[in-house]
Amino acid sequence: MASNSLSSPSITVGLDLGDRSSHCCVVDAAGSVVETGRVRTTPEALRRLFGAHPPGRVVVEVGTHSPWVSRLLAACGHEVLVANPRKLRLIYASGTKTDRLDAEALARVGRLDPQLLAPIQHRGIAAQTDLALLRSRDCLVRARTQLINHVRGTVKAQGSRLPSSSAPAFPQKVAAYLPEPLRLPLQPLLATIDHLTREIRAADARIEQVAAERYPETARLRHVAGIGPITSLCFVLTLEDPTRFPTSRAVGAYLGLRPKQRDSGARAPQLRISKCGDVMVRRLLVSAAQYIVGPLGPDCDLQRWGRTLAARGGKNAKKRAVVAVARKLACLLHCLWLHGTPYEPFRAAGARAAA
DSSP: OOTTTTSSTTOEEEEEOOSSEEEEEEEOTTSOEEEEEEEESSHHHHHHHHTTSOOOEEEEESSSSHHHHHHHHHHTTOEEEEEOGGGOHHHHTOSSOOHHHHHHHHHHHHHHOGGGGOOBOOOOHHHHHHHHHHHHHHHHHHHHHHHHHHHHHHHHHTTOOOOOOOTTTHHHHHGGGSOHHHHHHHHHHHHHHHHHHHHHHHHHHHHHHHHHHHOTHHHHHTTSTTOOHHHHHHHHHHHOOGGGSSSTHHHHHHTTOSBOOOOBTTBOOOOOBOOOSOHHHHHHHHHHHHHHHSTTSOOOHHHHHHHHHHTTOSTTHHHHHHHHHHHHHHHHHHHHHHHOOOOOTTHHHHHHHHO
């Protein structure tokens, strides 16, 4: 790119990030393509290209490299817009899709109206690093579950069955029940499952330590039934800043727990939830909601409200009630975090009694 590519603030750069190289497209105020080119997707190459130019607007799309690239470009003094790919049907649904055209589309939309990009804000480097600990533990748990299912399925295919067991105790409990022909091929898997269990316990201890030392606000969130150190820390790291939400109700929509809406005239069909936002925190909130609504959950306003919804009947009434409780739970956790108020499990019931 020429040295004057970003000299004017009316120039917008679309940067389609690739794993090895990225495509650039520069559009001026009139909407004409000024220049196109490629740059290696490395910190040195991007810093050399954008660091020598006056501040401008750079539009990138959410992806693997967008967190560190957006921080690097912002440090160079540029206005960085990170586009939400769910909102860019112009790109992902295009019949002719190339890196050059994607970069041009990013630049043109960013020049016209940045709000059309539904720009997102990436987490800071500290939150991203701590969240990697939670994701690593999640991968370990999934790997252990997959190995346990494989062992059970292999034994079942031989006409035998293994006794029920918790995941941590699985290798020790089922070792004596393995059929003799399968002992040799399955023994390494049991050893691997045992090793994964030890790694998961070490990760749990590390999560407890990180939450206590760096995120003391998680202690208040854990007063809610069903919310433990993993769920509270994941919730805090995903939101990062509670003040950026106008209302607590917006947190449910941010986490993808709000139903989609496609009203047209008198039609207002009931749709599934949007499932936008972070998958892991949404899954953890739904698991907590299942515990709250279930038979083992302690009595509280959330449980009573969820069971009332489930009792209305209808198709998938229990599932709908669990998702609704998860959405309300997200709002509750945000309120506790933002205002620092103590958790009152029977606040709504007390207000009704007082009235």
